[in-house]
Amino acid sequence: MPHTHDHGHCIDTAMAAARRLCEERGARLTPVRRRVLELVWANHKPTGAYELLPQLAQDGFNSAPPTVYRALDFLLELGLIHRISSLNAFIGCDHPGSAHPTGFFICHKCGEATELPPDELSALAERLEALLGVRVEGETHELTGLCSNCRKAA
Amino acid sequence: MPHTHDHGHCIDTAMAAARRLCEERGARLTPVRRRVLELVWANHKPTGAYELLPQLAQDGFNSAPPTVYRALDFLLELGLIHRISSLNAFIGCDHPGSAHPTGFFICHKCGEATELPPDELSALAERLEALLGVRVEGETHELTGLCSNCRKAA
DNA sequence: CGTAGAATTGCTACATTATAACCTAAGGTG
DNA sequence: CACCTTAGGTTATAATGTAGCAATTCTACG
Numbered sequence: 001m002p003h004t005h006d007h008g009h010c011i012d013t014a015m016a017a018a019r020r021l022c023e024e025r026g027a028r029l030t031p032v033r034r035r036v037l038e039l040v041w042a043n044h045k046p047t048g049a050y051e052l053l054p055q056l057a058q059d060g061f062n063s064a065p066p067t068v069y070r071a072l073d074f075l076l077e078l079g080l081i082h083r084i085s086s087l088n089a090f091i092g093c094d095h096p097g098s099a100h101p102t103g104f105f106i107c108h109k110c111g112e113a114t115e116l117p118p119d120e121l122s123a124l125a126e127r128l129e130a131l132l133g134v135r136v137e138g139e140t141h142e143l144t145g146l147c148s149n150c151r152k153a154a
Numbered sequence: 155m156p157h158t159h160d161h162g163h164c165i166d167t168a169m170a171a172a173r174r175l176c177e178e179r180g181a182r183l184t185p186v187r188r189r190v191l192e193l194v195w196a197n198h199k200p201t202g203a204y205e206l207l208p209q210l211a212q213d214g215f216n217s218a219p220p221t222v223y224r225a226l227d228f229l230l231e232l233g234l235i236h237r238i239s240s241l242n243a244f245i246g247c248d249h250p251g252s253a254h255p256t257g258f259f260i261c262h263k264c265g266e267a268t269e270l271p272p273d274e275l276s277a278l279a280e281r282l283e284a285l286l287g288v289r290v291e292g293e294t295h296e297l298t299g300l301c302s303n304c305r306k307a308a
Numbered sequence: 309c310g311t312a313g314a315a316t317t318g319c320t321a322c323a324t325t326a327t328a329a330c331c332t333a334a335g336g337t338g
Numbered sequence: 339c340a341c342c343t344t345a346g347g348t349t350a351t352a353a354t355g356t357a358g359c360a361a362t363t364c365t366a367c368g
Contacts, residue, residue: 309368310367310368311366311367311368312365312366312367312368313364313365313366313367314363314364314365314366315362315363315364315365316361316362316363316364317360317361317362317363318359318360318361318362319358319359319360319361320357320358320359321356321357321358322355322356322357322358323354323355323356323357324353324354324355324356325352325353325354325355326351326352326353326354327350327351327352327353328349328350328351328352329348329349329350329351330347330348330349331346331347331348331349332345332346332347332348333344333345333346333347334343334344334345334346335342335343335344335345336341336342336343336344337340337341337342337343338339338340338341338342
């Protein structure tokens with residue numbers, strides 16, 4: 001997806017969604033939280049918590065780990081970002097607000113992550129509930145491989 | 155699954171599979187590696203690397219982190235165990251040897267993890283390849299919720 | 309055999325990721 | 339304003355994972 005879209009639009013949409021969600025829930029989108037969200041949205045690649053520290057410092061924010069993790073926890077809680085555990089990294093959510101199962105495809109060539117279609121994940125979860133007799137309450141799906149752009153390039 | 159099966163059998167099967175695989179590939183199932191595999195298989199719950207250290211020490215093995223991680227890496231490589239990244243933990247593989255996509259369901263009540271049916275995961279991967287135009291090369295699926303035993307108990 | 313090369317382990321130090329605990333400041337509400 | 343709740347600052351430390359190099363063990367091959 002590199003350079004194939006107007007990324008400013010992605011950021012704007014994300015920030016607007018964040019403002020709306022916070023308003024709805026009576027939560028405060030403080031400067032640190034807003035900035036962290038912007039930084040996570042700076043591109044479509046998963047971002048590590050410690051990568052954010054120097055960037056926050058540059059903006060004059062406090063930049064000790066707890067500050068970043070608190071902001072990230074807040075954003076996770078509201079569903080504005082997701083955590084990619086296999087990378088210890090975070091990425092913006094494409095459609096925050098609506099509860100949905102999440103998963104990502106991460107290209108090992110360009111590093112970009114794409115959110116997986118929730119429908120497919122729900123379908124899987126339902127099948128598994130039926131097959132295994134379990135109740136699914138949370139799910140993480142992290143696929144890797146070559147994205148369509150990188151496939152074309154190769 | 156607690157107390158509902160002869161777990162000794164699970165361990166025996168796993169160890170036999172390990173011996174067979176190592177023989178096939180000309181790899182060495184050394185004492186540390188064997189012991190680490192046994193410990194991971196001690197139950198059906200994901201085990202952290204650092205939990206293994208004291209247990210290895212008790213058996214007279216070296217117990218510095220690199221020792222454990224090297225053994226774990228070896229076992230991962232051979233597909234004898236899997237890593238659960240959302241828990242930073244490891245768990246024995248149900249059917250090592252055959253290449254298969256893997257995923258787990260982890261019960262948040264009893265802590266036990268069950269391997270997901272590979273067929274379902276393959277089906278998802280194929281659909282996603284078609285939908286997104288990507289090539290899937292690796293996948294991690296980590297679901298949480300209530301397992302069937304714990305559901306009955308509740 | 310015996311010795312060269314590869315694989316394995318021991319060991320120390322360190323890197324990376326994440327959290328605890330406690331205090332201060334800011335905002336919201338009566 | 340006075341209170342309370344939430345957010346942020348700060349220090350220290352926990353938890354997880356690796357680098358790098360020396361010493362040993364194994365294996366293959368002459």
